Amino acid sequence: MQVTSEAVSGVVRRLTVSVPTSRINEQFEARLKRTAKTVKINGFRAGKVPVNVVRREYGAGIYQEVVNDTIRDTVFEAIQQEKINAVGMPNIEKTEMKEDALVFEATVEVYPEVDVKFEGLEVERNAADVNDKDVEKMIENLQKQRAGWTETKGMAKKDMQVTFDFEGTVDGEKFEGGAAEDFKLVLGSGRMIPGFEDGIVGMKKGEEKVIDVTFPEDYQAENLAGKAAQFKITVKLVEKQKLPEIDAEFLKIFGVTEEEGVEKLKADVRKNMEREVKNGLRNQVKGATFDALVAANEVELPEAMLAQEIDRQRQQMIQQFTQQFGAQGAKAFDSSMLPDDLFKEQAEKSVKLGVLVSRILAEAKIEVDAARVEAYIEDMASSYEDPNEVIEYFKNDEKQRQQIEAVVLEDQVVDYILAAAKVTETKVSYEDLLKTQQARQQG
Template sequence: MQVTTEAVSGVARRLNVSVPTGRINEQFEARLKRTAKTAKINGFRKGKIPLNVVRREYGAGIYQEVVNDIIRDTVFEAIQQEKINAVGMPNIEKVENTEDALVYEATVEVYPEVEVKAFDGLEVERQISEIKDKDVDQMIENLRKQRQTWVNTKGMAKKDMQVTFDFEGSIDGEIFDGGSAQDYKLVLGAGQMIPGFEDGIIGMKSGEEKVIDVTFPEDYQAENLAGKAAQFKITLKQVEKAKLPEVDAEFLEIFGLAEGEGVDKLKADVRKNMEREVKNGLRNQVKAATFDALVAANEIEVPNAMVAQEIDRQRQQMIQQFTQQFGAQGANAFDASMLPDDLFKEQATRSVKLGVLVSTVLANAKLEVDQARVDAYIDEMSTSYEDPAEVIEYFKNDQQQRSQIEAVILEDQVVDYILASAKVTEKEISYEDLLKEQQARQQQQG
């Protein structure tokens, strides 16, 4: 077999393959004889059919099968022979039978060979954050709000109060489907309703009726309502204000504090959890900023096959999230065609580029996972569980789970390696803003 290779692009190679006719004829004759033993042709006994009759009846089909099998086998032989680091399946073109050989072309995508630019040209912003006493106090206030109760009030409805009401919506005097409800509960200011709706209720009292004018947003999900002016008749039935629990022994017990342990112990525990959040948030921020800079500085071409695989992975991940959120019944009603490739392509392409670049950095720097950092990461993570020792033992004995942690640590090592040469500037950020950024980043990633 003769093979020549030419570059079609940075990530594609064309192989010109020539397979001697003798190899094809040898397999053809062998398969023809096997067919003769099992073929059924009227007028002949099974296994006694002359070879020339089998050739006349089945020869064309058998020959085509042999050609297909030869191409299937030899294309991978050719890829190995030429030491091509292929990704995806080869595309076969221009198949031709000559007197001496079967000749065809095969185009295959290859793993990119990348020369990563020097890191001293990268500019990375590293955020720093410190937990302040007011952050801890606000967190405890949030914990109280999570356990708040509602008490009736005869005063006017204000922001952050909960109201119970009936409403009936109409457009040009005509009531529309889905625009009415009874005993609807709403915390004013939560932004659950269309613009202007909640503002129209503020100032009302229990037992009061009112008609408010609103306009549906232009991008409203119901196309028949988008951009239209509407009127809502509101009948306010109840106004309630929040009542926060006292930070007393009963409240402290909710968080596992023993009798005699007071607010100071709660604050210490809360601060410890917040510091863990900050550490993880800052780690994720600088990793994202470093990798963004790395991708921006290295414009590389990646194979379509790798992008397609990443699109499939992201699609399956989204379907799994849908299943977790809505259960098996919701998943069965979910149509994967609702998630077209274009929905994932940009993010998938970036992920593939980043993966290639990080792999190249790892290879060039000869980085290996630091097992001490892995153990430290697991130890730190375990402290947020009721039984840390059980968590540590779990990751010690489950290699698959440990491998996932090792992948995270190896990425951290790549970040450290890059930052050692990059231009790093520091920016202070509040605890609250750090968490908001982290939530936004998670939403962008899926």
């Protein structure tokens, strides 16, 4: 077999493969003999059909099968022979049966070869810490999560809970879902359409009022989208939040004894917040570093790699939807609801990053640092009641440990890139750091 290859583009190679007809003829004769042992033809006993009869009756079809199988087998042999790092399946473009050889052409996409550039790379690294006010606010949030409500005679304000009846009309006509009794709403929660909650602010128990609002243009009920409406509001109860006392019962919820007191609670809360900050800062600089790396490097992507990543992201979304809404909800999905364009931009970024990181790992000969893996596991385990049990779990579960090793290896790549980049440090608050992290996760 003779093979020549040429570059069609940075990620496509064309192979010209020549297979001697002697190889095809040998396989053809062998297949004729095998067929003669199993084929049924009138006038001949099973297994006793002469080969020349099989050749006459089925020869053309069998020969074409041999040619197709030969192309299938030899194209992969050619890829290996040429040491081509192929991605996806090869595409047979042209075949020609000559007197002494079968000649065919095939194109195959290859893994991109890139020279990673670090010139001009700029990365913004956040810095944050946890102060006493942050701890106090977190404890207040813990109280709010377990807060009750107490009636107030005053006006309804943001963060107060209002119980009310409402009845809506559009062009003077009532509409489905536009009325309710004893409806409870925490003002400022954003549960209602724009302007609705603002209209209730300032009202008192027993007060009635008609408010004017406009449904958003993208409102789920098409018959209401973009339309002006009026709602008659009757307030029945206004309540303000009542935070629980930080007493023995409250402390017990968080594993703190009355003797240890609020200072122990503050210390535990601060420790958890500092762990959040550490993880948040690591994720922020990792995201910023990888974003800068992708922006600084052009990478020609094989369509096969892009298609695989799009399909992976699509399946991931379906899986998340199934977990959230159950199998019945997943059945409501139609493939047309998740077109390739929905994932293309993120898929391109993900594949580019994968190619660049793989190249850095190879060029810099970066291998996972076992000591950093152990430190990562110990730090993660410290937030559990029995850290040793968690550490043992990761030591004995190969799959889970591999996931931790992948995270640590990414951190090592980030350190390598940062060493070659211009890094500026920006001080941010604890709250802003977490908001940025949440926005990145949602994006």
